Amino acid sequence: MESRLALIGFGEAGSTFARAASWGKTTTAFDINDSRQQIMRESGVTPCDSAESALYNADMVLSLVTADSAPLVAKDYAGFLKKNALWCDMNSIAPQTKQSNAQRVNAAGGRYIDVAVMAPVDPTALDVPLLIAGPNAAEAEQNLNALGFKKTRIVGEQIGRASAIKMIRSVMVKGLEALSWECAAAADQADVFEEVMTSLDASEKDWPWAKRVVYNRERMTTHGARRAAEMEESAKTLEGFGIEPVMTRGTVIRQRRAVGQNGNERNDTR
Known part of the structure; x- marks a missing residue:
């Protein structure tokens, strides 16, 4: 049947x-x-x-x-x-x-x-x-x-x-979409879109995601406080061009919290 x-x-x-x-x-x-x-x-x-x-x-x-x-x-x-x-x-x-x-x-x-x-x-x-x-x-x-x-x-x-x-994967997939929108909107307003995109292409690493995550976590736990301060300035930059830095503000929080979890902030310029 x-x-x-x-x-x-x-x-x-x-x-x-x-x-x-x-x-x-x-x-x-x-x-x-x-x-x-x-x-x-x-x-x-x-x-x-x-x-x-x-x-x-x-x-x-x-x-x-x-x-x-x-x-x-x-x-x-x-x-x-x-x-x-x-x-x-x-x-x-x-x-x-x-x-x-x-x-x-x-x-x-x-x-x-x-x-x-x-x-x-x-x-x-x-x-x-x-x-x-x-x-x-x-x-x-x-x-x-x-x-x-x-x-x-x-x-x-x-x-x-x-x-x-699916839902945890979406954090990355949809998050990248939103981050791309925010970055591109500011680049358009600042009339530097092509320069920003060229710079991103030059720094892109052809790595599997698991390797990327290990690298990104190490960068955050080691340099998160300095990076959070830099991202606060990025947020001001976006606001100056009339773009609400929704994703950028979240990055400030996550970078700063990563340092608190590790307690190993190095004072260098990398």
Whole structure:
């Protein structure tokens, strides 16, 4: 007997996956935005007017909602689940939030799966890397593969482990995006963009991230007080050009605290 799939949330991720997979009308979907029902039809899935009808008799659920909605749908919709249905929480939320969601889903008779989506779904679609964690991760991976997801990996049985990898990685990925924006905005205002970018290219090291982290930590614990003072001047520079130094202020704090943890500040000019 063919297993039934339900999608909760039909924004960018849900519609991208459905279009790429051609899951067919046995797949049901619900979104609180009624206007997305037409997109559901165009994507080949059956739109439902309620979460209850979408989840009725579903063997597997993909939760693809906004981060703030993820706990709400787990709490409000878990009671509609078929016994032993797999609830794949694919939302970008903290591991602690996923553990709380898991309690609600499991208490209602479902089986919660922590799934981390590790790249933008457009244009990767079913080629997007997925990390899977939970006691039923092996079964979930098999089912996700059957749905067409090609790049899956189990990272453990503990709920929240997949999410922890993603969310901590995001500190670096999204942080670099924000830092790049702040740096470039100030460089534009100062009319030194090309010079700054050329200087960054010249100092870039082709190192694995683990080696970079070791190097950066040593620099901070050894020279953090002086570097914090320099970054305070960088913050003044940005303010002088009308750019709020949000990320730069955070750097001042982190550099200074690194010294307090190590207590070994050298008075040199490196």
